[in-house]
Amino acid sequence: MRNGPGLFSASWALLRKDLAIELRTRESVPAMALFSVTVFVLLHFGTGRDTFSGGLAAGLLWVTLLLATVLGVNRLFVAEREQGGIDAVLLAPVDRTAVFIGKAAALFLYLVLLEVVAVPAFALLLLAQGSAVAVLPLAGVLLLTDIGLAAVGALVAAMASETRARDLVVPMLLLPLVVPLAIAGASATEPLLGAAGSAPELLRWLGFIGVYDMVFLLLSVAVFDFLLED
Amino acid sequence: MFGRGLRALSVATALAVLVAFGLIFFYAPNDADQGFVQKIFYLHVPLAIVCLGGFIAGGVLAVKFLRSGDRAWDLRSYVAIHMSVILGIAVLITGSIWAKASWGHWWVWNEPTLVVFLIVFLLYCVYQPLRFSIEDSERQARYASVFAITAGVFVPLCFAAVRLAQPLVHPRVLTGAGASLPPSMALTFFVCLLAMTLVYVTLCKVELTSKHSRDMIRRLRRRLEPAGG
Numbered sequence: 332m333r334n335g336p337g338l339f340s341a342s343w344a345l346l347r348k349d350l351a352i353e354l355r356t357r358e359s360v361p362a363m364a365l366f367s368v369t370v371f372v373l374l375h376f377g378t379g380r381d382t383f384s385g386g387l388a389a390g391l392l393w394v395t396l397l398l399a400t401v402l403g404v405n406r407l408f409v410a411e412r413e414q415g416g417i418d419a420v421l422l423a424p425v426d427r428t429a430v431f432i433g434k435a436a437a438l439f440l441y442l443v444l445l446e447v448v449a450v451p452a453f454a455l456l457l458l459a460q461g462s463a464v465a466v467l468p469l470a471g472v473l474l475l476t477d478i479g480l481a482a483v484g485a486l487v488a489a490m491a492s493e494t495r496a497r498d499l500v501v502p503m504l505l506l507p508l509v510v511p512l513a514i515a516g517a518s519a520t521e522p523l524l525g526a527a528g529s530a531p532e533l534l535r536w537l538g539f540i541g542v543y544d545m546v547f548l549l550l551s552v553a554v555f556d557f558l559l560e561d
Numbered sequence: 562m563f564g565r566g567l568r569a570l571s572v573a574t575a576l577a578v579l580v581a582f583g584l585i586f587f588y589a590p591n592d593a594d595q596g597f598v599q600k601i602f603y604l605h606v607p608l609a610i611v612c613l614g615g616f617i618a619g620g621v622l623a624v625k626f627l628r629s630g631d632r633a634w635d636l637r638s639y640v641a642i643h644m645s646v647i648l649g650i651a652v653l654i655t656g657s658i659w660a661k662a663s664w665g666h667w668w669v670w671n672e673p674t675l676v677v678f679l680i681v682f683l684l685y686c687v688y689q690p691l692r693f694s695i696e697d698s699e700r701q702a703r704y705a706s707v708f709a710i711t712a713g714v715f716v717p718l719c720f721a722a723v724r725l726a727q728p729l730v731h732p733r734v735l736t737g738a739g740a741s742l743p744p745s746m747a748l749t750f751f752v753c754l755l756a757m758t759l760v761y762v763t764l765c766k767v768e769l770t771s772k773h774s775r776d777m778i779r780r781l782r783r784r785l786e787p788a789g790g
Contacts, residue, residue: 486707486711490691490704490707490708491691493695493700493704494691494694494695494704495694495695495696496690496694499690500687500690500691500694503686503687503690504684504687504691504708507680507681507683507684507687507715508684508711508712508715510680510719510722511718511719511721511722511723514722514723514725515722515725535725536725539721539722539725542718542721543718543722546714546718547714550710550711550714554627554707554710554711557627557703557706557707558703558704558707560703
């Protein structure tokens with residue numbers, strides 16, 4: 332056993348480091364939020380419609396969020412790669428799993444911040460006036476999905492960080508992998524955006540998202556070490 | 562190293578394919594409501610099963626590589642996925658033909674099995690670009706293996722998601738209650754499945770042998786021509 336700090340204090344330190352960088356440079360989250368608002372404007376002009384509702388609205392919201400996630404995932408290992416931070420991280424006597432947890436937690440927080448901006452902006456810009464959005468269930472769906480997105484995103488970011496065509500590999504790798512989340516998220520969100528309010532199948536979808544989160548969290552923890560060897 | 566038994570395997574494959582095609586055209590009855598077109602089922606479904614099986618096998622072989630560090634496992638994993646992607650193209654083409662003939666459209670979106678297959682296929686199309694955009698060969702093997710494992714886990718998960726989301730239009734060949742086929746069709750189907758599996762294994766073996774011998778030739782040539790020559 333290495334006698335370094337424990338798993339959680341190491342993850343916490345790495346997370347704090349990422350948040351400090353993000354607070355000072357303000358690179359990822361503002362870009363993701365701005366991107367999503369720009370996509371909403373594009374959607375308005377691209378379709379010539381003022382409002383969306385039902386399944387279409389849910390689908391557009393989710394596609395936008397996932398595309399914005401790609402931006403965050405692209406930047407996730409940028410300090411490690413461009414400024415040689417990865418060597419420092421690897422030299423530290425901590426479990427490699429801590430790197431994964433730190434990165435996934437950072438991405439999770441970025442996604443929550445993105446949604447705090449993007450979802451109200453979506454409701455304001457593209458939902459019909461006065462449509463009753465079920466805020467609490469929607470927040471639950473978003474948070475649960477963010478866990479899975481953060482796990483897959485951190486894994487993909489690490490996988491792509493050593494490739495030459497990183498900017499191309501991330502979207503091609505991430506988007507197919509999160510299709511199940513897009514299906515479940517959009518299906519669960521659809522009734523929450525309309526007048527219907529409650530969703531009979533909400534629990535089933537939340538259950539599926541939960542299973543997805545579990546599988547990819549465990550899988551990522553299991554394989555992440557191999558991405559950071561040497 | 563990989564070439565042993567290749568000739569016997571090739572002969573067996575050729576025989577199996579001949580028998581399979583014989584059964585398809587002369588033994589299996591025409592489908593009651595789809596007629597002759599339904600025969601493509603004997604090509605399409607086994608191809609799809611072998612293709613998905615190959616993807617999962619790629620993941621299992623990648624686990625073996627990460628556990629043992631033996632590069633031969635990585636090569637096997639790579640070839641398994643490579644061949645499955647090629648079969649995947651055939652699956653999409655035969656599936657489209659069948660869809661056009663029996664549903665009237667080349668592509669049907671409310672058709673879960675079709676959609677999942679496309680997603681899985683798109684994901685595995687990234688395997689090669691990912692692999693060959695990493696220069697260091699040892700790291701290449703490790704990253705490709707991580708991809709193969711992740712994608713291998715993703716395949717069943719994706720099927721679950723899409724199946725939850727949509728009504729079933731695609732015929733279920735093997736349902737929980739057992740094969741829903743008359744015995745003559747079931748026999749033909751299983752012979753075709755065997756033949757396609759053999760085709761897949763033979764293709765993998767040929768590819769492995771050729772990659773291995775190319776490496777050996779390169780090594781020999783390097784030994785014959787001293788540096789700078």
